[in-house]
Amino acid sequence: EAGVTQFPSHSVIEKGQTVTLRCDPISGHDNLYWYRRVMGKEIKFLLHFVKESKQDESGMPNNRFLAERTGGTYSTLKVQPAELEDSGVYFCASSQESISYNEQFFGPGTRLTVL
């Protein structure tokens, strides 16, 4: 079974540009999460989808970040315009629907560098 996939694996852009990250969760997983790790800091939660609905977006840093999950399958995270402090590794994770905790499976991450 395929794991969580993310595209691109690396992205280097200039400040002010736009970047869109994509995540394909494990098939059948209703829960999809975005996390990020900026240099020297711990991995932090950004937001959580249940199917196509945003369940929790309390971790989104500001309105330059827009996440979508149309149709409840893959998700995109757009940063517009990108700032230097957005550099880091963006992880996507997915899990099955459950009222109790289910293991979250992480993708390999997208390494974003804003110059």
Add this chain to the structure above:
Amino acid sequence: RKEVEQDPGPFNVPEGATVAFNCTYSNSASQSFFWYRQDCRKEPKLLMSVYSSGNEDGRFTAQLNRASQYISLLIRDSKLSDSATYLCVVNPPRIKAAGNKLTFGGGTRVLVKP
């Protein structure tokens, strides 16, 4: 204060030795606790869940102390392949019916040397 705190290490461990390290968490109402392993430039992977009664998985033993709000991981008979960063992860109290957002510590780096 960080929600989950870990000693960043590195812990330099001779092959075959035992190593143990802790993490502390600030929210006493936290529900679930885990250790994840992360290899260099790779994604985090679940190593084991942590239960109040303590649990063991092969050479790995995890303990949870709710009273003191800390979690521990012990690795026995360390292998070279155990070299990695170990992330302490906490599932905070749910605000909504669903939602399992994870709170990560900064990680403890372990280097096992021959």
